[in-house]
Amino acid sequence: MSEALGFLQLVLGSKASLAAEVLFLRKQLAFYQERKIKPRRFDDAARISLLLLAQLFDWKKALLNVKPDTFIGWHRKAFRLLWCWKSRGGRPRLPKDIRRLIVEMASNNPTWGQERVADELSLKLGILVSPRTVKKYWPSRLGSGPRRISGQRWKNFVRNHANAMIACDFATVVTARFRVLYVFVIMEIGTRRILHYNVTSHPAALWTVQQFREAIPSDHRYRFLIHDRDSIFSDAVDQAVKALGLRVLRTPVLSPQANAYCERLVGTIRRECLDFMIPFGEKHLRRILRDWIRHYNSGRPHSSLGPGLPIPDLELPRSPQPNRHQLPQGWNILAKSVLGGLHHEYRLEKAAA
Numbered sequence: 601m602s603e604a605l606g607f608l609q610l611v612l613g614s615k616a617s618l619a620a621e622v623l624f625l626r627k628q629l630a631f632y633q634e635r636k637i638k639p640r641r642f643d644d645a646a647r648i649s650l651l652l653l654a655q656l657f658d659w660k661k662a663l664l665n666v667k668p669d670t671f672i673g674w675h676r677k678a679f680r681l682l683w684c685w686k687s688r689g690g691r692p693r694l695p696k697d698i699r700r701l702i703v704e705m706a707s708n709n710p711t712w713g714q715e716r717v718a719d720e721l722s723l724k725l726g727i728l729v730s731p732r733t734v735k736k737y738w739p740s741r742l743g744s745g746p747r748r749i750s751g752q753r754w755k756n757f758v759r760n761h762a763n764a765m766i767a768c769d770f771a772t773v774v775t776a777r778f779r780v781l782y783v784f785v786i787m788e789i790g791t792r793r794i795l796h797y798n799v800t801s802h803p804a805a806l807w808t809v810q811q812f813r814e815a816i817p818s819d820h821r822y823r824f825l826i827h828d829r830d831s832i833f834s835d836a837v838d839q840a841v842k843a844l845g846l847r848v849l850r851t852p853v854l855s856p857q858a859n860a861y862c863e864r865l866v867g868t869i870r871r872e873c874l875d876f877m878i879p880f881g882e883k884h885l886r887r888i889l890r891d892w893i894r895h896y897n898s899g900r901p902h903s904s905l906g907p908g909l910p911i912p913d914l915e916l917p918r919s920p921q922p923n924r925h926q927l928p929q930g931w932n933i934l935a936k937s938v939l940g941g942l943h944h945e946y947r948l949e950k951a952a953a
Contacts, residue, residue: 642666647674694737698727702737710753714738754858758826763790766816766846767826767862770803771869773885776878781885783869784808786815789826789861792902793910794893799885803832809840816844824849826859868896876942888939895938899945 651674693699698721705717712720714734721727721734758765768786775781782803786796796815800807816822825846827833838848851858873892879885901907928948936945 648678651675651678691733694729694733698729699737702734703739706739758789758861761824763788764821764823765789765826766795766822766824767859769828769859769862769866770830770832771866773799773874773879775885776880779881781879781882783885783889784811785862785865785869786811787862787865788910791910792861792865792905793897794865797889797893799882799889801882805832805834805836808832808837812837812841812844816846820845822846826851826862828856828859829853872943873939877939891939892943895943895945899936899938900943 654671654675694702702717702721705720706712709716714731718729718731718734721729766786766788768784771783771785773781773783779801782800784796784798784800784803785794787794796811798811823846825841826849828851833850841848856863869889869892873888877888879888897911898909898913900909902910930951931948932951934947934949936947937943938945
């Protein structure tokens with residue numbers, strides 16, 4: 601910008617002053633040539649400026665710092681770059697949302713290849729693309745073709761069988777007397793409902809088997825049980841679970857994410873309950889867990905359910921609201937304390953006439 605303003609100023613000035621300035625600059629350049637001072641190399645911006653200015657006059661007499669062949673080489677290089685830019689080929693890129701859709705389809709369907717994704721887009725969504733176009737946006741981490749796998753991924757397996765799957769885990773709690781207690785929980789993955797819980801100071805195999813017998817009814821619909829490789833879950837425990845009609849799925853070694861739902865439940869118990877309570881013994885801990893689990897199953901909204909409740913309250917009163925940002929008229933809000941005020945449950949109740 602400064603060079604363009606300087607050029608306009610010279611154009612608008614008188615010829616005598618311009619000639620004097622040119623002679624003045626040439627004298628200075630002659631001084632540097634006499635002292636044989638080597639000039640610095642031109643950067644790309646300076647080369648482009650000289651090429652543009654050279655179109656306005658006979659540059660051969662004014663060229664001092666480089667040879668004419670070098671200057672002509674700059675011109676040829678700029679000419680090639682210009683025409684490479686003007687003649688760039690290829691089809692325009694797909695819109696961002698379609699590119700994101702291709703990546704999502706490739707990531708969520710491990711057995712699909714580029715041709716299958718192209719067919720899915722063309723046939724069902726009306727997006728006409730070729731497999732070569734899909735290949736251009738294919739995630740590099742997935743390779744170039746369909747992945748040969750023996751079965752579906754663990755995440756998809758758990759999601760597809762959530763309603764027929766339960767999980768269990770142990771958590772340790774330290775009492776006020778520094779006694780270690782073990783909390784055992786069993787949950788339904790599909791509904792996030794806690795089926796059963798109990799507390800013990802000695803989690804033996806027979807005690808664990810008894811918990812499964814109390815939690816799982818004879819007419820259950822469950823097919824799979826997930827647990828980790830804790831020594832408490834011995835072969836005798838697994839055999840007893842199989843006798844109840846369940847298939848045991850042991851998680852891999854050092855892979856808590858394989859039992860993510862139950863691991864998260866244990867973390868929720870700590871964050872929302874046990875981190876704020878110091879139990880005095882087994883009875884006190886059972887009483888604390890009883891109140892909190894009732895709140896967890898029937899009064900705590902779960903975002904993964906829509907949000908919803910593991911055990912929906914069918915008698916929960918509701919009223920039509922003309923404005924979603926206003927409380928309904930003729931109804932009162934009731935707050936119920938849980939665990940001495942650690943949590944509260946809110947509900948609507950019709951006001952008395």
